Each structure stands twice: as structure tokens, then as C-alpha cells.
Amino acid sequence: xxxxxVYQDMPGSFPxxxxxxxxxxxVSDGFxxxxxxxxxxxxxxxxFAVSPLKMAL
Amino acid sequence: xxxxxxxxxxxxxxxxxPSTDAATPLARESESYYKxxxxxxxxxxxxxxxxxxxxxxxxxxxxxxxxxxxxxxxTYIFGDWNKCGELMGLAPYGRREQVKHLLELNDGILHxxxxxxxxxxxxxxxxxxxxxxxxxxxxxxxxxRVQDDTKCIAGRAGGCAKPPAQKICASPAASALNCVANxxxxxxSGFENVWIQPAAVTTA
Numbered sequence: 001x002x003x004x005x006v007y008q009d010m011p012g013s014f015p016x017x018x019x020x021x022x023x024x025x026x027v028s029d030g031f032x033x034x035x036x037x038x039x040x041x042x043x044x045x046x047x048f049a050v051s052p053l054k055m056a057l
Numbered sequence: 058x059x060x061x062x063x064x065x066x067x068x069x070x071x072x073x074x075p076s077t078d079a080a081t082p083l084a085r086e087s088e089s090y091y092k093x094x095x096x097x098x099x100x101x102x103x104x105x106x107x108x109x110x111x112x113x114x115x116x117x118x119x120x121x122x123x124x125x126x127x128x129x130x131x132t133y134i135f136g137d138w139n140k141c142g143e144l145m146g147l148a149p150y151g152r153r154e155q156v157k158h159l160l161e162l163n164d165g166i167l168h169x170x171x172x173x174x175x176x177x178x179x180x181x182x183x184x185x186x187x188x189x190x191x192x193x194x195x196x197x198x199x200x201x202r203v204q205d206d207t208k209c210i211a212g213r214a215g216g217c218a219k220p221p222a223q224k225i226c227a228s229p230a231a232s233a234l235n236c237v238a239n240x241x242x243x244x245x246s247g248f249e250n251v252w253i254q255p256a257a258v259t260t261a
Contacts, residue, residue: 041100050254057090057092
């Protein structure tokens with residue numbers, strides 16, 4: 001049931017990041033712990049991390 | 058500011074967010090607002106989409122959200138929820154004001170009216186040439202409406218974050234590819250700086 005809820009409409013949206021050199025961040029920590037439930041947080045982090053901004057809202 | 062087709066279930070969202078942004082366990086993320094300062098991330102607000110049509114029709118694109126509406130219209134026109142880019146490309150071919158509003162912003166709250174029987178010409182797979190379909194004019198007009206409603210609402214996107222003198226970092230998945238809406242955000246939302254993530258995609 002849990003897998004169905006997470007993956008039914010977007011299989012593959014969250015690849016397994018274990019062992020790909022992830023260091024420390026809320027996003028990579030989540031992947032290492034096997035979590036796949038941070039979709040918007042992942043979007044936010046991936047935008048901010050590559051932006052030229054030091055602060056953002 | 059994250060404007061997405063669909064995100065996590067509320068029951069699965071482990072990140073801290075304001076307790077006032079309540080929803081039922083099967084609600085899905087629609088919009089999220091974050092504040093970044095160095096390595097610190099704070100969720101300021103979440104807007105959830107509640108299941109709209111019951112368990113047997115619980116696909117996210119039936120839910121009331123901006124990104125979900127794009128996927129609903131994409132499914133209707135192309136038979137594929139992930140053809141939002143094609144929907145944006147079809148919009149310039151549509152005629153003005155031929156389709157009723159599909160998004161409304163009242164007192165800073167986004168409302169998505171129910172999908173009605175006005176829309177009864179969905180593309181059906183293997184039903185013949187898509188390009189030659191007699192529904193093409195209707196599809197073009199619908200695409201125009203979705204795009205026009207989106208860009209009108211995008212210009213008021215600062216409502217949650219209280220500009221000016223702030224910076225905004227936007228990554229709404231593939232919705233970030235909407236150059237017209239991005240232009241409205243840059244010119245009209247009142248933010249000091251706007252950053253749109255290049256090559257935005259749902260894999261974040």
C-alpha cells in the first residue's frame with residue numbers, strides 16, 4: 001500500500017542516490033535513509049543549490 | 058516557490074511545515090514556499106490538494122492545483138499527463154476567451170473550478186490522426202485558456218512571500234519551463250531578484 005501511494009503515478013521520479021557521492025544535506029540524507037517523500041523539498045533544494053543566491057525566499 | 062503537478066502525500070511529508078497548513082493524509086503537495094539562508098532551509102507554507110473524485114479516480118491530475126490542471130489538460134488533449142510543454146506550445150494557436158476560466162485567485166487563495174461537461178472531447182488513443190482531429194480547435198482554445206490563466210496568476214505570485222526587497226528562487230518542476238509565466242513573475246511579482254532553475258524537471 002505504501003509503495004503504491006508513493007509510486008503509482010510517477011515511478012522512477014526518485015532514483016536511489018545511495019553510493020553516488022552524496023555528502024550532507026537534507027535531501028541526500030533522506031535518500032540514504034530510504035525516504036522518497038520529500039518531493040517539493042527536493043525541488044527547492046535543487047533550484048537553490050545551483051543558483052547564484054546566498055539567501056532566497 | 059514550488060508550483061508542481063503533484064508532490065508527496067501529506068501522510069508521507071516528513072519535513073517540518075506550518076501546522077496551520079493542515080490537510081487530510083491523502084492530500085498531495087501542490088505549492089510549497091521555502092526560505093533559504095546558506096545551508097538552512099525553512100518551509101514557510103504548503104498548499105495541499107485534496108482528493109477530488111474518490112478512491113477509484115484519485116489520479117493527481119483530477120485534484121485542484123495549478124500544476125495538476127496542466128496535467129489534466131495535457132491528459133485531455135494529448136492522452137498523457139506529462140505533455141505540459143506541448144500544451145504550452147499549443148496555446149498560441151488558440152483563440153481568446155473561447156473557454157471559461159480554469160483558475161481563479163480570490164483573496165490570495167487559488168481556486169480550480171471543477172472540470173465540467175464543457176470538456177467532452179478528450180483525445181482517445183488509437184482514434185485516428187491527432188493532427189487531423191475535429192477537436193483540434195477546441196484543444197487549441199483550451200490550451201490558450203490554461204496558459205492565459207496561469208500567466209495572469211503568476212504575476213501575483215508574491216502574495217505568500219511578501220515582496221519587495223526579497224529574493225525568490227523558483228523551481229516548479231517542468232512548470233518552470235513556462236517562459237511567459239516566468240516573465241510575468243519577473244516583471245510583476247515585486248521580487249528583487251528572480252532565479253528560475255534551468256532544465257527544470259520532475260526529478261528535481
